Amino acid sequence: xxxxxxxxxxxxxxxxxxxxxxxxxxxxxxxxxxxxxxxxxxxxxxxxxxxxxxxxxxxxxxxxxxxxxxxxxxxxxxxxxxxxxxxxxxxxxxxxxxxxxxxxxxxxxxxxxxxxxxxxxxxxxxxxxxxxxxxxxxxxxxxxxxxxxxxxxxxxxxxxxxxxxxxxxxxxxxxxxxxxxxxxxxxxxxxxxxxxxxxxxxxxx
Numbered sequence: 001x002x003x004x005x006x007x008x009x010x011x012x013x014x015x016x017x018x019x020x021x022x023x024x025x026x027x028x029x030x031x032x033x034x035x036x037x038x039x040x041x042x043x044x045x046x047x048x049x050x051x052x053x054x055x056x057x058x059x060x061x062x063x064x065x066x067x068x069x070x071x072x073x074x075x076x077x078x079x080x081x082x083x084x085x086x087x088x089x090x091x092x093x094x095x096x097x098x099x100x101x102x103x104x105x106x107x108x109x110x111x112x113x114x115x116x117x118x119x120x121x122x123x124x125x126x127x128x129x130x131x132x133x134x135x136x137x138x139x140x141x142x143x144x145x146x147x148x149x150x151x152x153x154x155x156x157x158x159x160x161x162x163x164x165x166x167x168x169x170x171x172x173x174x175x176x177x178x179x180x181x182x183x184x185x186x187x188x189x190x191x192x193x194x195x196x197x198x199x200x201x202x203x204x205x
Contacts, residue, residue, distance in 0.1 A: 015053045015063065017043040022064040031110045034061065055121070061110065062120040066127045068107040073133035075100045086144040087201075091193045093140050094166055097133070098189055102182050105174045112167060134163075148201045158200060165196065 004012075021042035025034050036057050040047040054060040079096040083089045101108040110116075120128040138159045145155030166189070173185050 018050050018060060019063045019067055022060050023067055026064060026106050026110055030106055031114050058116050058118045059121050061116045062124060062128055065111050066124050069131040069133055072100050076133060086147045087197050090140050090144050091190055093137055094193060095186055095190055098166060098170060099186060101170050108170060108174055
């Protein structure tokens with residue numbers, strides 16, 4: 001593994017200061033209240049210094065999003081328990097994914113609702129477009145598909161179906177302004193996932 005030179009280490013350290021400040025503001029005030037000056041002030045540097053490391057606010061927000069996705073992935077992985085039942089493994093993982101964004105709706109806003117604008121910085125484009133947590137959940141769904149005998153095309157369709165279902169449910173729930181009961185919402189997701197996964201299994205037989 002090639003060692004980073006001191007300038008690169010310093011660059012990444014400075015970027016981390018601004019990214020962590022941006023993430024804090026997003027969690028406390030919402031993404032719409034993030035400004036370059038606020039981030040720079042919280043990080044302890046001038047806003048001009050921030051532009052030495054990020055092209056614009058959109059670039060910084062993309063980096064914040066990648067940080068949140070990494071945290072979500074760790075949350076899902078740490079919650080996963082050994083399970084010989086692939087269907088239960090799918091349900092457990094997706095419910096923990098949903099639980100994470102219920103706890104941090106501002107992250108969901110940034111990642112799936114907000115129009116950040118422009119393209120992600122090249123150095124993190126793959127992490128934005130194919131985040132590790134999405135690949136991990138897709139792998140779990142593919143394992144279930146293999147267990148019940150789905151073709152590759154059917155398994156790919158299952159991944160798209162479940163992904164659209166979960167994010168749609170989260171969007172409507174997070175945007176709801178009243179009558180929000182997290183426990184009931186997660187229970188509903190569990191029941192609906194059970195139905196969907198069993199329906200796919202039955203249709204293949």
